[in-house]
Amino acid sequence: MLTRRDLVAGAGLAALGGTAARAQGEAFPSRPIRLVVPYTPGGSVDLMARAFGTRLTQNTGQPTVIENRPGASTMLATEYVARAAPDGYTVLSGGTQLALMSHMGTRTPYDAERDIVAVAVLTIVPYLLVVNSSLPVRNVQELIAYAKQRPGELNYASFGVGGAGHLAAEMFNMLAGTETVHIPYNGTAPGLNDVMGGRVAMSFCTIPPALPAIEAGRLRPLGLTGRQHLSALPGVPTIEEAGVAGYECVSMNVMFAPSGVPADRLQRLNDAVVRSLGDSDLRKLLEEQGFVPAEPMSPAQAKASFDASVSKLVEIIRRANIRT
Template sequence: MTLGAAAPASAAYPEKPVRLVVGFSAGGTTDVTARILSKELTEALGQAVIVENKPGAGSNIATDYVKRAKPDGYTLLMVAVTSTINQTLYKNVSFDLNTDFDPVALAVRVPNILVVNPNVPVKSVKELVDYAKANPGKLNFASSGSGTSIHMAGELFKMLAGVDVQHIPYKGSSPAVTDLIGGQVDFMFDNMPSAWPQVEAGKLRALAVTTEARAENAPDLPTMQESGFPTFDVSSWFGVIAPKGTPADVVEKLNAAIRAALKKDDVKARLADLGAVPADTTPAEFGQFIKSEVEGWAPVVKASGATVD
């Protein structure tokens, strides 16, 4: 009797519920994106995909937890841009995103926008740079906290523009935007979903979007690249990674399910409400993207002087 080739050990995957770990509290953009995906993956895979929140240390606790999990596809991480910044920001991190994980798929990108208080006498990025250079040390920019992607976007601008502006960290984007509207701070780079309603209400003035392409819901708003910063391409993003050594066929099955979900009209509509743009990447493409993000943020973090023990 001739036996056929043995099927992969993971061919029946998944045979039990899958955990999608989020390194932040419930309700944030990372968590909301994970819950949209988990619903779609539950339907596609035939097993419950359960979101598990493990906040702390800027998402490092969750990242370390997933790194140590069994590489069988049943414990996944909803990774965000924060983790690529943390590789340099934290003096002692217990993981390496490039070597300790298998990339699965980039899910979405969320544009940031450069906004100013309307009383700041500028209407373009060039005018902001000129005004900052004419008033060294007088302008300040807000962020949702030291070391966040919003903070680092401001530091990147400061570095590329060669301007002397001061960073004012807040405990979250909401209080930062409140003080920006009130005139306590002059400008900031914020996630489009939280800042754009204030722009539409006339409480803030938008100067540019930070992604390479213009935002669909703000087609008249120029990009930073169009505004004289050809290498400026910054966004918040979220994707899925697995512990190193996860079977390749499991990674491919998850990748296919995620990409299919992101192409569904109702999913795209829900993501659009977050200001998120669906991605479509192979595991290898996402791995290269993570590598470029880690390398790209390292000099910005070092130039900012920000560090966490």
């Protein structure tokens, strides 16, 4: 005999089934898409997201609305998208950091593997090794030799414990055999100010804030943490090219959606991103901001690439015992 509980449960399942059927049958998108950014307006990631938003509007035929939700080391925005309706209308411009927090001891209000799904890779984010211009080193090999002669004496600034600058420096120590001391700051700018002032020897920093100081001769760029050259920094080699075999430490900007979005909608969003990446003006703008436009990838390829990047960084976290 059917009970009231059975009837209620059955009605709920029927309603869910009806919602899924409507989602599969509706034209997509048929209304604005919300692109959530986990940072304040005006920063480089926000500018990147807005540039993509303009192209997504063109390529989907529907407005892309940028919504900034900064705070809690990107966890507020990530949780918001993870809890959103899985209909493809709410997506996240997220970075590698969102999947690293739990590996450094932070309890996250979402499960990065279970609650969100990669739609497309937007950009690769390399960082830049800079030193105080008075430090008597002109290239990466000279820095390594200088540091090895002074184990534990050279310090480096990062924009926070467990951030990309911290991980990049620890990978450098591991592969180059150096021993340098971490000085975390609350952001890139204060750390670079102390490098310029000679209070800190070097930094693995985000690129746009360093460019004016490099042009003014107050910082000396030695190498890029990625494997591509940048038009914004002509003549600056990658750290691997400079002799540190196997070195690559980058972040990724990825479009994520809540888990459960129908596959055809994920593919529609992916198609719009891929078409956007073919826009020469967008690519030029991204490169000027220190981003490397991603190669076109399917949702499955985007997930595989993101997972591989995270796994590499998790190994640094483990070996360096980084805890937030």
